[in-house]
Amino acid sequence: MEEESDTRKINNSFLRDHNYATEADIISTVEFNSSGELLATGDKGGRVVVFQREQESKSQPQRRGEYNVYSTFQSHEPEFDYLKSLEIEEKINKIKWLPQQNAAYFLLSTNDKTVKLWKISERDKRPEGYNLKDDDGRIRDPSTITSLRVPVLQPMDLMVEATSRRVFSNAHTYHINSISVNSDLQTYISTDDLRVNLWNLEITDRSFNIVDIKPANMEELTEVITSAEFHPQQCHTFAYSSSKGSIRLCDMREAALCDKHCKYFEEPEDPSTRSFFSEIISSISDVKFSHNGRYLMTRDYLTVKVWDLQMENKPLETYQVHDYLRGKLCSLYENDCIFDKFECVWNGSDSVIMTGSYNNFFRMFDRNTKRDVTLEASRENSKPRAILKPRKVCVGGKRRKDEISVDSLDFSKKILHTTWHPHENIIAVAATNNLYIFQDKVN
Amino acid sequence: MREAESTNLNVLIVCPGLISKTSCDMEVSVEAKRIMVVALGKLYSSRTQRGGLRLHRSLLLTLVMKSARDMYHEAQTTAESAAPGCKQQQQQQQSKGEVATEPTGVQTELQGPASLATGNPRTLPGEEVVCSPAELRRDAENKENLCPTQHSRKRRGKAAVEPDFLPCKKAKLEQQLIVNSVLLDYVNCSSELGAHPTPMPLQRAIAAC
Numbered sequence: 001m002e003e004e005s006d007t008r009k010i011n012n013s014f015l016r017d018h019n020y021a022t023e024a025d026i027i028s029t030v031e032f033n034s035s036g037e038l039l040a041t042g043d044k045g046g047r048v049v050v051f052q053r054e055q056e057s058k059s060q061p062q063r064r065g066e067y068n069v070y071s072t073f074q075s076h077e078p079e080f081d082y083l084k085s086l087e088i089e090e091k092i093n094k095i096k097w098l099p100q101q102n103a104a105y106f107l108l109s110t111n112d113k114t115v116k117l118w119k120i121s122e123r124d125k126r127p128e129g130y131n132l133k134d135d136d137g138r139i140r141d142p143s144t145i146t147s148l149r150v151p152v153l154q155p156m157d158l159m160v161e162a163t164s165r166r167v168f169s170n171a172h173t174y175h176i177n178s179i180s181v182n183s184d185l186q187t188y189i190s191t192d193d194l195r196v197n198l199w200n201l202e203i204t205d206r207s208f209n210i211v212d213i214k215p216a217n218m219e220e221l222t223e224v225i226t227s228a229e230f231h232p233q234q235c236h237t238f239a240y241s242s243s244k245g246s247i248r249l250c251d252m253r254e255a256a257l258c259d260k261h262c263k264y265f266e267e268p269e270d271p272s273t274r275s276f277f278s279e280i281i282s283s284i285s286d287v288k289f290s291h292n293g294r295y296l297m298t299r300d301y302l303t304v305k306v307w308d309l310q311m312e313n314k315p316l317e318t319y320q321v322h323d324y325l326r327g328k329l330c331s332l333y334e335n336d337c338i339f340d341k342f343e344c345v346w347n348g349s350d351s352v353i354m355t356g357s358y359n360n361f362f363r364m365f366d367r368n369t370k371r372d373v374t375l376e377a378s379r380e381n382s383k384p385r386a387i388l389k390p391r392k393v394c395v396g397g398k399r400r401k402d403e404i405s406v407d408s409l410d411f412s413k414k415i416l417h418t419t420w421h422p423h424e425n426i427i428a429v430a431a432t433n434n435l436y437i438f439q440d441k442v443n
Numbered sequence: 444m445r446e447a448e449s450t451n452l453n454v455l456i457v458c459p460g461l462i463s464k465t466s467c468d469m470e471v472s473v474e475a476k477r478i479m480v481v482a483l484g485k486l487y488s489s490r491t492q493r494g495g496l497r498l499h500r501s502l503l504l505t506l507v508m509k510s511a512r513d514m515y516h517e518a519q520t521t522a523e524s525a526a527p528g529c530k531q532q533q534q535q536q537q538s539k540g541e542v543a544t545e546p547t548g549v550q551t552e553l554q555g556p557a558s559l560a561t562g563n564p565r566t567l568p569g570e571e572v573v574c575s576p577a578e579l580r581r582d583a584e585n586k587e588n589l590c591p592t593q594h595s596r597k598r599r600g601k602a603a604v605e606p607d608f609l610p611c612k613k614a615k616l617e618q619q620l621i622v623n624s625v626l627l628d629y630v631n632c633s634s635e636l637g638a639h640p641t642p643m644p645l646q647r648a649i650a651a652c
Binding site: 193277278280333339 | 474475481485493498
């Protein structure tokens with residue numbers, strides 16, 4: 001017995017000291033809420049962790065609103081579909097916040113099959129002085145009750161509770177890849193590989209299918225839906241991206257079933273870059289409207305593109321994220337990295353866009369100055385208050401001192417999920433099981 | 444010279460000795476083949492993955508396979524057109540039941556389609572690479588029925604026939620079937636009233652096409 005516990009102690013400290021991440025801790029989504037006060041992360045183990053920004057204090061101006069853990073809860077559990085003999089992963093695919101309408105916070109979280117609405121609320125008072133039970137909850141002996149009293153709310157230590165308010169299930173045959181809340185704040189869409197469903201936040205037993213691209217004969221399937229998002233201002237407009245590299249804009253006023261798009265965005269393929277993997281790398285992994293609603297941003301394996309909603313035949317801007325990988329597609333295909341789905345984000349003013357890459361690098365592109373920067377999220381480079389140093393990948397020829405060569409890149413360290421504060425220059429970057437929060441330099 | 448007994452199948456008789464591929468085409472062929480093998484491996488391992496088959500990933504893999512197959516065919520065609528002596532064989536690809544001029548390769552090759560036509564579930568050994576998953580399924584079904592002698596009859600030494608990847612029309616059909624049956628499997632697994640996927644006997648599938 002003693003030996004066993006010794007082994008366990010050794011194993012635990014070994015695991016802790018060597019930073020072996022358990023798979024359940026891998027962060028699978030990050031999202032700021034609409035005020036930027038809260039930051040939510042979801043992980044592969046089905047947990048949601050919400051961080052809250054500290055109030056800025058005048059006495060300590062250098063501690064500019066740091067984020068601390070506010071609430072942690074288990075959103076989804078692993079399930080088993082007995083009919084199809086399939087396990088349903090508890091991994092949180094997406095979290096979307098609802099804009100705050102009262103003291104409580106609401107967010108939608110989804111795994112592959114089920115969307116849940118969670119209410120996060122604070123409790124800092126509790127009623128004391130019940131008549132029929134005492135403060136510990138024990139029932140009082142009726143014979144000892146001699147008078148009536150009114151319970152009084154007394155202050156207590158702050159408690160943050162998360163309660164599941166709605167469960168939206170049984171609407172998706174395929175795996176949910178995205179959810180998006182409408183600007184009307186009453187409906188939202190959930191999207192799987194072949195269908196987009198419209199829900200009312202109040203009604204859980206019914207959803208409307210608004211896009212269905214499933215062919216009558218599955219053998220004729222050529223493309224799937226990879227992401228969908230509502231327009232930030234127009235409550236009747238949404239866009240969805242496909243694995244073929246196209247984006248469709250749909251207007252819900254035209255018909256109940258939005259199979260006919262009103263705009264179709266696609267850039268013709270450049271025949272000179274055709275390879276075995278052209279289809280895979282042109283598949284769009286993320287689509288995001290700009291905050292002003294005039295542009296769309298898409299991410300495929302090697303590039304980020306900004307589209308003007310008024311121009312369908314080609315993107316307005318194309319940014320190369322890591323073009324040096326173009327010659328390595330075969331090995332990236334063999335080690336599965338070519339299937340990685342990177343996300344992209346706008347900053348609050350739509351002037352800068354950001355996306356992740358490998359080796360824990362992430363890239364920012366300034367749309368106005370056309371300058372770009374590569375930064376790294378790693379423990380060694382991220383001492384508190386340290387300024388991030390720009391990184392550079394050496395693509396050929398002589399490697400300079402600070403550069404890293406393509407062959408030295410660690411492809412197991414990938415940044416798929418990032419988010420940008422809606423108003424300020426604060427970003428959150430998920431690197432496997434670590435969350436990095438970076439802020440603008442304080443003057 | 445024996446005519447191929449199969450009437451359903453068009454067979455490309457390839458004679459390695461005569462075809463001289465350019466090194467570029469060779470590279471493309473080798474790469475295409477490797478990509479297809481890897482794709483098949485990934486498709487089959489994804490069945491046991493947690494969370495079930497991922498439609499998007501499966502679709503991308505099948506597209507890569509088709510892309511590799513098409514590029515391989517292209518490379519083959521350019522290689523063959525570069526070697527005029529083999530044009531005859533290229534034509535045979537289109538016509539049914541014609542016979543190659545080279546005797547060595549032919550006998551063993553023709554046994555392949557003949558055996559299939561008679562319902563014997565063995566593929567041409569040259570197509571092992573592509574057909575192995577289909578083979579696996581058939582083997583699972585017919586384990587008791589296969590007798591060992593059939594194995595030895597079909598296996599040829601490397602010295603006898605070189606091409607280990609025959610781009611005949613039959614291979615194309617099989618690939619399509621493999622690919623489509625994986626998607627069908629997914630549908631069966633995912634649909635509300637789905638039945639468990641059953642291995643599709645190859646002969647029946649070819650007849651259906």
